[in-house]
Amino acid sequence: DAGITQSPRYKITETGRQVTLMCHQTWSHSYMFWYRQDLGHGLRLIYYSAAADITDKGEVPDGYVVSRSKTENFPLTLESATRSQTSVYFCASSETTRADTQYFGPGTRLTVL
């Protein structure tokens, strides 16, 4: 089915472990984004990508790594998970027109014990 998907939907891990969250979109949108959503903070941008092999930091990039070797995929890796990274993570993609509407995936709820 067309759209934007995230996996896993739920993940529990331990402090210090590496975790990768996957994001896949079928629209061939150039732009992709990773956000985290925490109570009281709304949505905060972690990283974004303008195209394959082009990524840039957002508001809260520390502790996260991204890559984008293919247009449709934008994985987010927590190199050494910390409890403060417990959050709900959303991936989004954006049209290449100037309308800039972002379309969101269903989210991944990550718990770091």
Next chain:
Amino acid sequence: AQSVAQPEDQVNVAEGNPLTVKCTYSVSGNPYLFWYVQYPNRGLQFLLKYITGDNLVKGSYGFEAEFNKSQTSFHLKKPSALVSDSALYFCAVRDIEDGNNRKLIWGLGTSLAVNP
């Protein structure tokens, strides 16, 4: 600095009554403005956007929003609220004169509760 404010953390309205969710913004140039809705345990869904033209924008599920440049506001409205409208609503803005930067600036969200 660019910013978005949603001055109300929560809005309560009775079913059938009109609803308004407020949003004000600050950008140095001209804005693109967006409203999104988030239902529990779901991702954000696009509702409507203002790019240019008519200040009254109509969107999904009977929602509309009015762009007011002088007041730098983009309030979300619906003439008759439904219980199913209960959700978290986010306002977002992009400064279209900010180069090719596609990042949106987000408000903190307003929780709408529609009471039967």
